Amino acid sequence: MSDAVVRATGVRKYFGDREVICGVDFDIRPGICFGILGPNGAGKTTLMRMLLGLSPVSEGQYSVFGQSVGDSAIHSRIGVVPQQDNLDPDFSVSLNLKVYAGYFGISYRAAETRIAELLEFAALARRSRDQVSSLSGGMRRRLMVARSLINNPDLIVLDEPSTGLDPQARHLIWQRLRSLKKQGKTLILTTHYMEEAAELCDELIILDRGSILTRGSPQDLIAEHVEAEVVAIRGLSNELDAIELCEGLDIRLDHVGDTWFCYGLDARPLVARCAERNDLTFIHRPASLEDVFLKLTGRDMREEA
């Protein structure tokens, strides 16, 4: 026995005949932020819902805190930030938290101090008496994060926490999530924003069509799967043109639509060649998680997504 917070062994999920999770294995150490990445329809949300007992596991062992998922008693140690806004529209900000505390058996009176702290934490202290309907998208999401902390959970599960938020709101959420990690909480988040995963996750899995493609820290995954530097070029007329441009250089080519991605350990010679052609626009940057993601999940646009 180890002290993994979450452990999945051969977990499968079928909807009818369709297998949406195809036997995944992973474990999550305490105190880290664990990312579940994948394109739309990869099975991220299903994996989360099973973890929370909202979707029965078809096969395999899936446990949280050493207990099998599906026992709602373990929810007292878990905080959840769902993708869908399900705040109570009829209540004020503070009453939302109070009523939610009630679901955990925390009395409204006992919840008051905690609520004041949480609203401070979520930068909503001045909106405490406002109706939820008057809050912006970013504030509502922060309120959902605050709500997930009402029971002082050891594990916080976030389903696409920054989807649909503007950059300011997103950075504020990220900052709050980092400070939760500093407090020793374990975080699990699903996202399809690579930037978000790179910012927050200590470890992540990339999921596609119900299977885990790879697992590791963002830095390790970049080092393992892609070359250090990328030049993204637009304006090349065809594949031949691209191959000619890179001739004699140690470059791997790839493209999405009209953009060519040229990967190499040292891209400076290629940059020099690009600079000589004024029909090209290009960006030279270090490789990122996004490059890993696109390489592994394919660059094809997905109709079914």
Added chain:
Amino acid sequence: MNSLQLFPLHVLAVWRRNFLVWKKLAGASMLGNFGDPFLYLLGLGYGLGLYIGDMNGIPYMAFLASGILCSSAMNTATFESLYSAFTRMNQQGTWESMLATPLRVQEIIAGEQMWAATKSLISGSAIFVVAGLLGGIQQWDTALLALPVIFLIGLAFAGPALAFCAISPSYDFFLYYFTLAVTPMFLFCGVFYPIDTLPAFAQMVAQVLPLTHAVALIRPLLTEMPLTLPWLHVGVLALYALAGFTLAAHLASRRLLR
């Protein structure tokens, strides 16, 4: 059975959430709850009552008031368990937010059922007062016993309605429930006239419907009519409440826990 196990505190937390929402809009909600029945009592009780005189040996106003009390308990609980519960289940994600906490599906259903019955009690109490003022109550010494019975009636109608709610794809389907279940009961279960005036087969059908037993309990408590087989009527209502709860809990978990 494990999937029907209930923690009272969890059930209470669901009930309390709904109560707090109701409290905010209590005035408007109360008006809606007893506006309709009040009009029935005035319009039919006085208007029609003038021609009818006595029915089953008691003034028509008293006969009708006890019937309307039952039908409004039915309507209030049904409406709450269909439209309002559906909003919480489907539109607002309230149930889903509860399921992320230690609450379980069956506790949410039980809390909703208790709450719907509470609303029946609230609107029933308002009608009780109006009926009293209009002369619809003859027996004040047993009349107060009607209040816990109204709560039971609320439970009996909330259960099946919650089960229907759990399988409904949209609000439109509730119309079927009203047309096929609620309205026939309203008309054929003894609210407006005694069921023994119905053809024999219709009487037999009426005997298995919960509103018949609700009326059979409430009317003797409010009027001079004799109370017969009270425990049978209580039993039938309790059976509807329990069977409705079990079915609703089963169907809701099938819908929510996919």
